[in-house]
Amino acid sequence: MAPKSFYHFLGCIIPHRYPSIESAVKLVFKDLGLGLLDMEGATCCPAPGVFGSFDRVTWATIAARNLTIAEAGGHPITTGCNGCFASLWDANHELKHDDELRDAVNENLAVIDREFKGTIEVWHYVDALYQLAGLDKIREKVTRPFDGVRMALHPGCHWMRPKLIKQKDDSERPRIFRELCETSGATYVPYKDELICCGAGGAVRTADVKIALEFTKQKFDSLLEAGGADVIVTPCPFCELQLDLGQVEIQKHFDEEYTFDVMHVVELLALAFGHEPDEFGLATHLQYMQRKSTPAWEKLGIKVEES
Amino acid sequence: MTSAEEKTAIEIDTPDDSFVQMIKKTGGPNVQNCYQCGTCSGSCPAGSRTNYLVRLIIRKALLGLKEQCISSPELWYCTTCYTCTDRCPQDVKPTDVIKAIRNVAVAEGYMLVPHQKTALKVLEAGHAVPLEKEMWENLREKVGLERVPPNASRYPEAIEEIKKIAKKTGFDKLVAEKETQEE
Known part of the structure; x- marks a missing residue:
C-alpha cells in the first residue's frame, strides 16, 4: 500500500540555515494530502561525504540510528536533502544487502538499545511528489503558473547517483526532476554544466571553500552562456546554500558578482500553488539576508507589497 | 640532479597487496577491476581544476603505494558526485574506492x-x-x-x-x- 504519511527527516541545513524550505514543504505536502510527521530526536544523517570518508561503520551506525526511529513508528522517511538522502537511503540499502556491515552496526546500536531491522524505505521529497502525488495532481494545484519565467535546474548528485544502485533516472539525461519542476509552468533552460556538482559535497566545502566555489562559478558561467535564467531550482538545501550563499562568497573570493535567485523545488511549488513568499519566508535565503537584497519579484512574476 | 635519479622504478613483480586488501574491506571491493582507461579522471569536475586524479590514485593503490595515497592532500578534493562511478566501464566504483582510501587515511592520522x-x-x-x-x-x-x-x-x-x-x-x-x- 502506498504510504500517506512520512517521517520528516530534517537534517541540518534545512532546519538550521534554510528554514523556508521546511515551511514550504509543509504547505506543499498539505496541499497534496501527504502527511509529515515529526521525527523526534533525529540527528545529523550523518553527512555522507564527511562521515562516510572518516569511518564507514560509524557513518552507517549513526544513519541506522536515525532509521530505527522511523522503523519504530512504521512509516517511511522523506527528506528534502540530497546529502541526507545519500546517507539514509544508501545506509538502508547497504545494511539490507551487507550482512557483515549489518552485524557490526547492530553490535554498535546495542549500546543504545536499538536494532536496525530493515523494515522501512527512504524517499526524497522528489520521489514523494513524483511517484505518490503524481504530476497530474500537482498540475491541478498550480494557480500561479510561472509563465514566461526562465528556469535553470541543478538536480545535484545523490538523489540519482550512483545510477545502478539508485535505479531512478538516467544520470546523464535525467528527466524526473525536470518534469516535476516544469509543472510550475516555468520554461526549462538547458545549459552545458547543468549536471556537474555544485562543489560543496564530499567534505570539499569544509576543506577548501575556494575550490568548492570554482565548481559553482563554472555552473553560473555556463548558465550565462546559455542566456541566463530567472531562477535556479534544486532539490537539495546544501546545493541551495552553495548556489545562493555561494554568490556572496564568490564575490568575496573572486570579486565577481552573480545575482541568481535560487529555490528549492518545494519553494517553487509553494509559490506555484499560490502561496505568498512571506508564508514560508522565501526572502530569508542567506544571499538576501547578507546582501540586504530581495528576490527579483518582477522577473518571477510575483507581486509583493513593499514593506 | 636529473629526475631519473630521483625516481626509482616500482617493483611491480612483487607488489604489496595489503593496502588493496584494506581498500576492498573498507568499501571499495571492485578496486582491482581497474584497467586504467581514465574515464574517471576525464569525467571528474574536481580533476579539471586541481591535481586530483582518480586514475592516478587508483594506480598507486594497486601498486601498494599506501603512504603516497593516504598522505596526498588531493585525496580530499573529491566531492563524491559519483559521475566517475556512473561512467566507469569496469564497475570499479571509484568514488567508493576514494572514500575507502580516506577511511584508511583517517585511521592512520591524516585528518584535516x-x-x-x-x-x-x-x-x-x-x-x-x-x-x-x-x-x-x-x-x-x-x-x-x-x-x-x-x-x-x-x-x-x-x-x-x-x-x-x-x-x-x-x-x-x-x-x-x-x-x-x-x-
Missing part, C-alpha cells in the same frame, strides 16, 4: 583540522551544522516555525546516544587524538 571540527560538532550537538546561535532560532520564527526543531537540537538525549555510539566505535578517540596532535 576543519573536518575534525565538523566531526566534533556532530558529537557535541548531534548536527554537523548545529542550530547554535539565537539568530538561527529567530530565522526559524520569522518563517513561521517553532524556534527549535524536533531534532537533536531539542532532544539532548539524542546527542548522548551519538556520544555512546562514537565511544563504542572508537570514533571519539579518532577525533580527539587528532586534537591532541594539533596542540
Whole structure:
C-alpha cells in the first residue's frame, strides 16, 4: 500500500540555515494530502561525504540510528536533502544487502538499545511528489503558473547517483526532476554544466571553500552562456546554500558578482500553488539576508507589497 | 640532479597487496577491476581544476603505494558526485574506492583540522551544522516555525546516544587524538 504519511527527516541545513524550505514543504505536502510527521530526536544523517570518508561503520551506525526511529513508528522517511538522502537511503540499502556491515552496526546500536531491522524505505521529497502525488495532481494545484519565467535546474548528485544502485533516472539525461519542476509552468533552460556538482559535497566545502566555489562559478558561467535564467531550482538545501550563499562568497573570493535567485523545488511549488513568499519566508535565503537584497519579484512574476 | 635519479622504478613483480586488501574491506571491493582507461579522471569536475586524479590514485593503490595515497592532500578534493562511478566501464566504483582510501587515511592520522571540527560538532550537538546561535532560532520564527526543531537540537538525549555510539566505535578517540596532535 502506498504510504500517506512520512517521517520528516530534517537534517541540518534545512532546519538550521534554510528554514523556508521546511515551511514550504509543509504547505506543499498539505496541499497534496501527504502527511509529515515529526521525527523526534533525529540527528545529523550523518553527512555522507564527511562521515562516510572518516569511518564507514560509524557513518552507517549513526544513519541506522536515525532509521530505527522511523522503523519504530512504521512509516517511511522523506527528506528534502540530497546529502541526507545519500546517507539514509544508501545506509538502508547497504545494511539490507551487507550482512557483515549489518552485524557490526547492530553490535554498535546495542549500546543504545536499538536494532536496525530493515523494515522501512527512504524517499526524497522528489520521489514523494513524483511517484505518490503524481504530476497530474500537482498540475491541478498550480494557480500561479510561472509563465514566461526562465528556469535553470541543478538536480545535484545523490538523489540519482550512483545510477545502478539508485535505479531512478538516467544520470546523464535525467528527466524526473525536470518534469516535476516544469509543472510550475516555468520554461526549462538547458545549459552545458547543468549536471556537474555544485562543489560543496564530499567534505570539499569544509576543506577548501575556494575550490568548492570554482565548481559553482563554472555552473553560473555556463548558465550565462546559455542566456541566463530567472531562477535556479534544486532539490537539495546544501546545493541551495552553495548556489545562493555561494554568490556572496564568490564575490568575496573572486570579486565577481552573480545575482541568481535560487529555490528549492518545494519553494517553487509553494509559490506555484499560490502561496505568498512571506508564508514560508522565501526572502530569508542567506544571499538576501547578507546582501540586504530581495528576490527579483518582477522577473518571477510575483507581486509583493513593499514593506 | 636529473629526475631519473630521483625516481626509482616500482617493483611491480612483487607488489604489496595489503593496502588493496584494506581498500576492498573498507568499501571499495571492485578496486582491482581497474584497467586504467581514465574515464574517471576525464569525467571528474574536481580533476579539471586541481591535481586530483582518480586514475592516478587508483594506480598507486594497486601498486601498494599506501603512504603516497593516504598522505596526498588531493585525496580530499573529491566531492563524491559519483559521475566517475556512473561512467566507469569496469564497475570499479571509484568514488567508493576514494572514500575507502580516506577511511584508511583517517585511521592512520591524516585528518584535516576543519573536518575534525565538523566531526566534533556532530558529537557535541548531534548536527554537523548545529542550530547554535539565537539568530538561527529567530530565522526559524520569522518563517513561521517553532524556534527549535524536533531534532537533536531539542532532544539532548539524542546527542548522548551519538556520544555512546562514537565511544563504542572508537570514533571519539579518532577525533580527539587528532586534537591532541594539533596542540
